[in-house]
Amino acid sequence: RGAISSEVMGDSTQPAKAIPIAPKTAEAQLRLKQALQRNILFNHLEDEERNTIFSAMVEVHYKENDLIIKQGDQGDNFYVVDDGICDIYVTKDPNTFPGIHVMEVRTGGSFGELALIHGTPRAATVIARTNVRLWAIDRITYKRILMDATIHKRDMYKKFLKKVYILKDLEKYERNSLADALEPVSFKDGEVIVRQGEKGDKFYIIVDGEVRVTQREGGPTSTTGPENEVARLHPSEYFGEIALLTDRPRAATVTSVGTTKCVEMDRQRFTRLLGPCENILRRNMEMYNQFINPHQYQQQQQQQSTK
Numbered sequence: 387r388g389a390i391s392s393e394v395m396g397d398s399t400q401p402a403k404a405i406p407i408a409p410k411t412a413e414a415q416l417r418l419k420q421a422l423q424r425n426i427l428f429n430h431l432e433d434e435e436r437n438t439i440f441s442a443m444v445e446v447h448y449k450e451n452d453l454i455i456k457q458g459d460q461g462d463n464f465y466v467v468d469d470g471i472c473d474i475y476v477t478k479d480p481n482t483f484p485g486i487h488v489m490e491v492r493t494g495g496s497f498g499e500l501a502l503i504h505g506t507p508r509a510a511t512v513i514a515r516t517n518v519r520l521w522a523i524d525r526i527t528y529k530r531i532l533m534d535a536t537i538h539k540r541d542m543y544k545k546f547l548k549k550v551y552i553l554k555d556l557e558k559y560e561r562n563s564l565a566d567a568l569e570p571v572s573f574k575d576g577e578v579i580v581r582q583g584e585k586g587d588k589f590y591i592i593v594d595g596e597v598r599v600t601q602r603e604g605g606p607t608s609t610t611g612p613e614n615e616v617a618r619l620h621p622s623e624y625f626g627e628i629a630l631l632t633d634r635p636r637a638a639t640v641t642s643v644g645t646t647k648c649v650e651m652d653r654q655r656f657t658r659l660l661g662p663c664e665n666i667l668r669r670n671m672e673m674y675n676q677f678i679n680p681h682q683y684q685q686q687q688q689q690q691s692t693k
């Protein structure tokens with residue numbers, strides 16, 4: 387495990403060390419069980435596969451500034467972050483190390499899949515920004531149990547995510563990570579997806595179908611006033627972000643019109659992955675204030691239908 391690569395990149399003074407495996411105490415096993423339950427990467431697993439992963443996963447600890455993966459090395463493990471922050475760097479020039487900071491990975495995120503999927507050298511360097519606790523899965527187990535689902539999901543959402551306007555500034559790799567984190571959900575005609583005034587923990591992007599957005603008069607927490615339609619949303623559009631960006635209750639009710647297919651993300655994944663899009667999300671949110679005015683909206687709808 388963790389063989390030291392003979393390849394020396396530039397003037398890096400830190401060789402890749404043997405991986406620092408922590409003992410699998412009862413407490414660690416409990417945390418591993420929770421990680422397996424919570425992390426969407428493991429959602430689709432059959433019981434037997436879950437057991438295999440459970441035995442294969444080892445807890446590893448790195449200290450702040452430790453080198454976890456070195457670009458150019460051979461791939462051994464895939465990693466899931468249990469706690470802490472890792473920074474990812476890429477260099478095109480073998481004389482500069484670690485190169486340009488391209489991304490950060492936090493709790494619930496993962497890295498190290500590319501070399502295992504493609505059989506290529508490590509495409510980036512990963513360094514611990516804080517003390518970190520990771521789960522490591524060896525190459526053979528990763529390929530046997532997790533790889534196909536990841537390839538399939540990235541492939542399936544590739545075209546779709548490219549069309550989503552708010553994601554336009556994401557790098558290809560970031561869109562792939564986002565694809566990993568999406569959960570497909572489907573709603574029946576008339577089903578309420580989010581309800582005004584309630585606490586919200588999920589963000590949605592519409593894949594297929596239509597939703598109706600309604601608001602009660604008398605402010606966001608009003609539960610009694612008359613309801614007005616303030617918007618209709620369609621594929622590639624999104625909802626549910628205000629409660630996640632602001633920690634306020636749901637600002638409107640969103641109801642499925644016919645059958646609607648969406649992909650959803652919980653708060654943790656939303657925060658972790660949509661950081662680079664936060665500016666656009668916030669800017670768009672400011673614009674609702676002008677838009678969410680039922681009278682104005684109805685006028686707009688009328689204008690559109692007479693065009």
Ligand code: 1OR
Nearest residue numbers: 474476488497498499500501508509510557559
């Ligand atoms: P790996 O097995 O190659 C390094 O080991 C890991 O860093 C890699 O798998 C990914 O999991 C992760 N380009 C390449 N690898 C990346 C990138 C990345 N980001 C994270 N990793 N780019 C970042 C895009 C925001 C592209 C940079 C040009």
